[in-house]
Amino acid sequence: MDIEDTKASPLHWIVYIGVIVSVLGPLIPQFIWPFAKSWFFPDLLPSVWSVRAWEYIANPNSQVLEAVWNSLVIAVLVTCISVLLGVPAGKALGMYRFRGKGLVELFILAPSIIPGLAVTMGIHVVFIRLGLSDTLLGVVLVHLIPTIPYMTISMSGIFANYDPDFEEQARSLGASTFKTFFIITLPAIFPGIVTGAMFAFLISWGQYLLTVLIGGGRVITLPLLLFSFAASRDNAFMSALSIIFLLPAIIILFFTSKFLSGKSSSMGGFGTI
Amino acid sequence: MTKRTTIVLLLFPTISVLVLLFLGGLAMGLMQSFGYMPLIGMNDFNIDAYGSLFGDQEFLLSLALTLWISISSTLLTMVLAIITALAFRKTFSGKRIANFLYQFPITIPHIVIAVGTLLVFSQSGMAARFAHQAGLIADQNQFPVVVSDKLGLGIIYVYLWKQIPFVGVIVLSILQAMGNNYEELARSLGASKWQAFRHVLLPTIIPGILPASIICFSFTFGSYEVPFLLGRPYPTVISVLAMRLYQDVDLNARPQAMATAVFMAAFISIMVVLYKRLLGKMSGRR
Numbered sequence: 001m002d003i004e005d006t007k008a009s010p011l012h013w014i015v016y017i018g019v020i021v022s023v024l025g026p027l028i029p030q031f032i033w034p035f036a037k038s039w040f041f042p043d044l045l046p047s048v049w050s051v052r053a054w055e056y057i058a059n060p061n062s063q064v065l066e067a068v069w070n071s072l073v074i075a076v077l078v079t080c081i082s083v084l085l086g087v088p089a090g091k092a093l094g095m096y097r098f099r100g101k102g103l104v105e106l107f108i109l110a111p112s113i114i115p116g117l118a119v120t121m122g123i124h125v126v127f128i129r130l131g132l133s134d135t136l137l138g139v140v141l142v143h144l145i146p147t148i149p150y151m152t153i154s155m156s157g158i159f160a161n162y163d164p165d166f167e168e169q170a171r172s173l174g175a176s177t178f179k180t181f182f183i184i185t186l187p188a189i190f191p192g193i194v195t196g197a198m199f200a201f202l203i204s205w206g207q208y209l210l211t212v213l214i215g216g217g218r219v220i221t222l223p224l225l226l227f228s229f230a231a232s233r234d235n236a237f238m239s240a241l242s243i244i245f246l247l248p249a250i251i252i253l254f255f256t257s258k259f260l261s262g263k264s265s266s267m268g269g270f271g272t273i
Numbered sequence: 274m275t276k277r278t279t280i281v282l283l284l285f286p287t288i289s290v291l292v293l294l295f296l297g298g299l300a301m302g303l304m305q306s307f308g309y310m311p312l313i314g315m316n317d318f319n320i321d322a323y324g325s326l327f328g329d330q331e332f333l334l335s336l337a338l339t340l341w342i343s344i345s346s347t348l349l350t351m352v353l354a355i356i357t358a359l360a361f362r363k364t365f366s367g368k369r370i371a372n373f374l375y376q377f378p379i380t381i382p383h384i385v386i387a388v389g390t391l392l393v394f395s396q397s398g399m400a401a402r403f404a405h406q407a408g409l410i411a412d413q414n415q416f417p418v419v420v421s422d423k424l425g426l427g428i429i430y431v432y433l434w435k436q437i438p439f440v441g442v443i444v445l446s447i448l449q450a451m452g453n454n455y456e457e458l459a460r461s462l463g464a465s466k467w468q469a470f471r472h473v474l475l476p477t478i479i480p481g482i483l484p485a486s487i488i489c490f491s492f493t494f495g496s497y498e499v500p501f502l503l504g505r506p507y508p509t510v511i512s513v514l515a516m517r518l519y520q521d522v523d524l525n526a527r528p529q530a531m532a533t534a535v536f537m538a539a540f541i542s543i544m545v546v547l548y549k550r551l552l553g554k555m556s557g558r559r
Contacts, residue, residue: 007363007364007365008360008363008364008365009363011360012360012363012365013365015356015357015360015361016360016361016365016371019357019371019374019375020371020374022434023374023375023377023378023434024374025389025393025399026386026388026389026390026392026393026434027385027389028399029389029392029393029398029399030385030388030389030392033392040397041397041401041402041405041413042401042402042405042406042413043402044399044402044403044406084286085286085287085290086287088282088283088284088286088287089283089284089286089287089288091283092279092280092283092284093284096276096279096280098276098277098280104284104288107288107291108287108288108291110295110542111291111294111295112488113487113488113491113541113545114491114495114538114541114542115491115494115495115512115534115537115538115541116495117495117497117512117515117516117534117537117538118298118299118302118303118306118531118534118535118537118538119294119295119298119299119302119538120298121298121302121305121515121519121530121531121534122297122298122299122300122301122302122303122304122305122531123294123297123298123301125301125305125310125312126297126298126301128312129312141294142294144290144294145291145294145295145298148287148290148291149291152287199380202380202382205382206382206383206384208384208497208498209497209498209512209516213519223382223384223498226384226388227384227498227502230384230387230388230391230502231501231502233391235391235392238388239388239392242384242385242388242389245382245384245385246381246382246385249380249381249382249385250380252380253373253376253377253379253380256380
């Protein structure tokens with residue numbers, strides 16, 4: 001094949017433009033609506049502009065700030081616990097061969113594949129009994145069901161590509177297990193941990209169903225508010241909230257796009273199903 | 274420390290949390306689906322809820338709609354992910370930005386795109402406005418109903434938006450790992466472009482994206498927010514139906530809600546087991 005074949009043809013350009021239009025299409029109006037007061041069919045731009053949606057958000061009575069705070073606290077706690085549990089488990093799955101490993105992998109993967117409705121409804125009764133329903137702690141606990149499998153499987157992908165010889169060498173030179181971990185293992189797997197942690201954060205940040213079931217409408221998070229505005233089709237408010245909801249995802253994408261492109265091993269672990 | 278102890282210690286925290294929350298929750302859900310709820314004084318053990326499930330027309334309609342949406346969006350995702358990934362393999366000016374946009378949807382929450390789909394594709398949305406400006410329609414009611422429609426087109430659009438990049442990135446990495454050599458070899462032996470794709474690229478790509486497709490299918494099968502916002506109230510998808518039954522003030526609807534949710538979990542579990550069997554047979558191991 002000559003070099004021509006690696007260049008884009010007009011047909012390819014149709015694909016590129018199609019991708020750009022369909023990716024950005026649903027996002028652009030969301031950035032205009034929060035500034036619109038009246039914007040009727042068939043106008044392409046609002047006839048009256050306003051910032052009332054933002055004033056509403058900044059108003060302490062509107063619950064938006066409380067919801068953002070709750071979402072952040074829950075997602076940070078969930079991420080930290082997932083990292084603490086997922087890194088060791090990922091190491092076991094990524095670096096060791098043992099009997100029943102396939103079964104263990106399937107069990108850890110199952111909560112991220114099997115629809116969580118039955119599990120969460122089942123837990124709800126127990127949580128009511130334990131006083132965990134309608135509490136932040138209860139919401140954190142159920143968010144762990146999808147994030148721990150994600151973190152573990154990502155880390156097992158990272159550890160599968162990690163060379164344990166360095167650990168052996170450090171230990172043979174007299175380093176303790178802890179010292180070896182902090183000086184040798186941690187720096188090697190750190191980029192993988194960061195990527196996995198950011199996605200665990202996003203999984204918790206975007207969670208609606210689990211929060212509404214266990215939080216019982218008492219623990220207000222951002223997706224809950226956004227969902228109720230979207231259900232009532234209030235375009236200005238739902239778009240403003242949607243932008244705030246979107247921000248962490250965009251920030252995280254800037255950090256991770258280089259990890260995702262091509263040779264990412266953090267996605268590789270999912271090949272096990 | 275022996276190797277065995279190390280492995281057990283490393284896995285113990287994760288396994289025990291998942292046993293408590295996941296298996297525990299599943300077991301409780303199962304018990305309630307059999308009508309066993311001692312907390313509210315229901316001590317029977319029966320399969321009435323499952324019986325009424327399959328006799329209920331709304332459940333069957335919901336199941337059909339859910340399957341239609343999941344199967345069509347998963348298949349379309351695979352096809353479009355392969356097409357777009359093949360296009361993004363080429364070099365072109367502005368590739369970095371286009372690449373960024375291609376991966377962009379992976380991190381965006383589903384609700385954001387459901388909101389965007391409402392703003393673009395509802396009858397007073399941006400698409401209808403552009404159609405009016407272009408003189409294609411005179412009135413907004415003439416714009417085709419693609420949100421809250423019978424076929425769930427708006428819902429499928431959101432799933433495609435989210436999933437094509439997820440699968441596409443995997444296809445890109447498969448293409449990168451395989452390089453151009455096999456394709457070039459096939460071409461130099463006289464294969465047409467299509468033949469090289471059909472017999473060289475496709476057999477490599479398909480097994481690589483099957484796990485991701487299973488993830489897509491099970492996600493769309495159980496998803497709640499998107500069909501709630503972009504679907505019709507009747508018939509709705511199975512997860513929305515289960516939630517509605519669960520939130521019913523009549524506690525007698527509880528076992529049926531649980532049975533619906535347990536059915537969903539069982540259906541996906543059986544799918545995954547069948548898939549693993551098939552995979553085992555195809556590759557001749559396990």
